Amino acid sequence: MSNSRRLLYFLAILLSVIYLLWRVFFTIPWHSNIFTLIFALLLVLSEILSNATGFILIFFRMLSTKTKWNLKIPDYSKTQPLPDVDIIIVTHNEEVELLRKTVNAATYIDYPDKSKVHIVIADDGNRPEVMALAKKYHIGYSGMEDNKQAKSGNINHTLAKMHSPLFAIFDTDMIPFSGFLRNTVPFFTENFQQLKDDPDHTDPLGFVQTPQSFYNADIFQFNLFSEKIIPNEQDFFSRxxxxxNGGNKRALFTGSNAVFLRSAVDEVGDFPTDTITEDFELGTELNMAGYVSLATKVPQSSGITPIDMKGVIKQRTRWARGVMQSCRNLHIFTNPHLSMINRIILINAYFYWWAFFRRMIYMIAPILYALFKIQVVNANFWILMVIWAPGYFLLHYVMGDTSGMGDAAKIRNERWGEVQETFFAPYLFIPVLLESIGIKAKKFKVTSKNVTYSLKDKLYILPYLILWTITLVAIIKFNYGKYGSEILVGSVITFWLLMHFINLSMCLFISMGRPVYRKNERFIRRVPGKVQGNDGKWHPMKTEDISEGGVAFATTDGADSDIKENDVVNLTVKHQDYNVQLSGKVVRISHRDKTTIYSTQVKVKAGESQNHYLQLVYDGANKTLPSVQDTWVTPFDELYMNLIVRVRTYERKLSHYFNRF
Structure with a gap:
């Protein structure tokens, strides 16, 4: 990093600190009524915390650049024996067909000695159908009944039966890629050798976390018609x-897709059972015990994320409450066993979940002034412009600039972050508040990945609709009748009202939902094969994309005129050295770059073909979804696009309705 850029970052932080000092000492209305004073204090506290989390992110990015830290995957150690690895697939009550995909993928994981890979299903439902699945795939089964300790109890029960020096954890829906062990285990074999060569200057490796990755569009991508524009919302944390965090040897465990040193987990007493986020707590306990943790950047597995309001909000509420519980259990503010870096990371994680409470404060503050003349900030417009504006806009520039430092791609900018915070804010701020004062939720269930849309689901729109309406009224009332200098002086309030109005408009579109027509996700997979048309001739072809129920392909010999729409065809596609047998019907013929593409609904022949085909589909990330955001498309463009798309949808519905008469 250049000195000029480093100076710019320090300047942004300095100006922001000056602004915060001014806010604390000169703008709080100490002589106002109790309501105004409390809200004013909450607002300034929210600003301090927001800036602090931004400072920490900038500091970590600068630190990673200064140390030139770059995690490279080593080769298997030639001087260390290849360790046995237990692969534990954890299931509660998920569908067996979903579990089958993960089990199937686990059997295809590459390892120099496959006899040293031991796969087991940890089933706390003790279900006969899951036991039958394990038997079908010739893997281990660990069933239990009356589990009172949730996921931790299930894992601990299974670990007691396993004995390998390393073990990996996968959730039911997290399908591992074939290279998973190749891209994780060498970190341990390298560490084993380093501990042998220089034990006094080498920290033992506790676990390696690979990113949480998803093969379907999340609720923001899908409901905002943005599958080609923004990456998955969780990518910002995982990648x-x-x-x-891993650059500081303190990566957080996120519940799945990680490899652990068994002796380290035994040392800290197995998976903790006094929290609903056992992953977050276990990772920290390992760090406190002297073990380091790393996080890789490239996904090594992929799962399914919920896209219905109920499922997403329930999932995030569980995470929020769980992190609060774990932070309380770990005593993150006072625990003497936490290193400074570890403490900063945990405090940052803790205050992340307060971002939704802060977002509610930010939305309400300008409304109070615009509608009721309740002034929670005593500030002159011109002084505000001099003290607030430079630090605010420079800090936002720096936050965007640092997100592109080195190899860190722009996964999410500040504006998208605000939209996502606004979306969760009405539903998370109360659970976070309750959990912070020790009021725990009575019961949590595993989040269902099935999409459901009922009348009750549609009611989730109400908080956004209410806030959107109040904000719109505030904008109109505050600016009505003003002109000239009055508009200029009130521009700060209008600016914040407009920003929140845009964010809430996006939330309305998200909560409106979108019809789900596709049964299976498409993956870009270009593999060779053959197709047999009605004339009985076989033509060489290459697939373009595939799904569990379909294949799009192009013939490669130029003789494509004998294949017509609605033709029944037979296909074989190559996976490893196996020819997967398929049959189906051509449902669409299209043209792309002078190439004829045949889209076919297919069925897989029974037997080994089904396993190979599932592996062909799910072995690798879904490249139809973006890994970085399209910086040319702003949330304002998104807002306009969604408005147009939805208006046209309603026009078609009305036209269809009136045409019936």
């Missing part, structure tokens, strides 16, 4: 923040 950016946690990689930075």
């Amino acid at each position: 950016d923040i946690n990689v930075l």
Whole structure:
């Protein structure tokens, strides 16, 4: 990093600190009524915390650049024996067909000695159908009944039966890629050798966390028609923040897709059972015990994320409450066993979940002034412009600039972050508040990945609709009748009202939902094969994309005129050295770059073909979804696009309705 850029970052922080000092000492209305004073204090506290989390992110990015830290995957150690690895697939009550995909993928994981890979299903439902699945795939089964300790109890029960020096954890829906062990285990074999060569200057490796990755569009991508524009919302943490944590040897465990040193987990007493986020707590306990943790950047597995309001909000509420519980259990503010870096990371994680409470404060503050003349900030417009504006806009520039430092791609900018915070804010701020004062939720269930849309689901729109309406009224009332200098003086309030109005408009579109027509996700997979048309001739072809129920392909010999729409065809596609047998019907013929593409609904022949085909589909990330955001498309463009798309949808519905008469 250049000195000029470093100076710019320090200047942004300095100006922001000056602004915060001014806010604390000169703008709080101490002589106002109790309501105004409390809200004013909450607002300034929210600003302090927001800036602090931004400072920490900038500091970690600068630190990673200064140390030139770059995690490279080593080769298997030639001087260390290849360790046995237990692969534990954890299931509660998920569908067996979903579990089958993960089990199938686990059997295809590459390892120099496959006899040293031991796969087991940890089933706390003790279900006969899951036992039958394990038997079908010739893997281990660990069933239990009356589990009172949730996921931790299930894992601990299974670990007691396993004995390998390393073990990996996968959730039911997290399908591992074939290279998973190749991209994780060498970190341990390298560490074993380093501990042998220089034990006094080498920290033992506790676990390696690979990113949480998803093969379907999340609720923001899908409901905002943005599958080609923005990456998955969770990518920001998994492929950016946690990689930075790992650069400080303190990556957080996120519940799945990680490999552990068994003796380290035994040392800290197995998976903790007094929290609903056992992953977050276990990772920290390992760090406190002297073990380091790393996070890789490239996904090594992929799962399914919920896209219905109920499922997403329930999932995030569980995470929020769980992190609060774990932070309380770990005593993150006072625990003497936490290193400074570890403490900063945990405090940052803790205050992340307060971002939704802060977002509510930010939305309400300008409304109070615009509608009721309740002034929670005593500030002259011109002084505000001099003290607030430079630090605010420079800090936002720096936050965007640092997100592109080195190899860190721009996964999410500040504006998208605000939209996502606004979306969760109405539903998370109360659970966070309750959990912070020790009021725990009575019961939590595993989040269902099935999409459901009922009348009750549609009611989730109400908080956004209410806030959107109040904000719109505030904008109109505050600016009505003003002109000239009055508009200028009130521009700060109008600016914040407009920003929140845009964010809430996006939330309305998200909560409106979108019809789900596709049964299976498409993956870009270009593999060779053959197709047999009605004339009985076989033509060489290459697939373009595939799904569990379909294949799009192009013939490669130029003789494509004998294949027509609605033709029944037979296909074989190559996976490893196996020819997967398929049959189906051509449902669409299209043209792309002078190439004829045949889209076919297919069925897989029974037997080994089904396993090979599932592996062909799910072995690798879904490249149809973006890994970085399209910086040319702003949330304002998104807002306009969604408005147009939805208006046209309603026009078609109305046209269809009136045409019936």
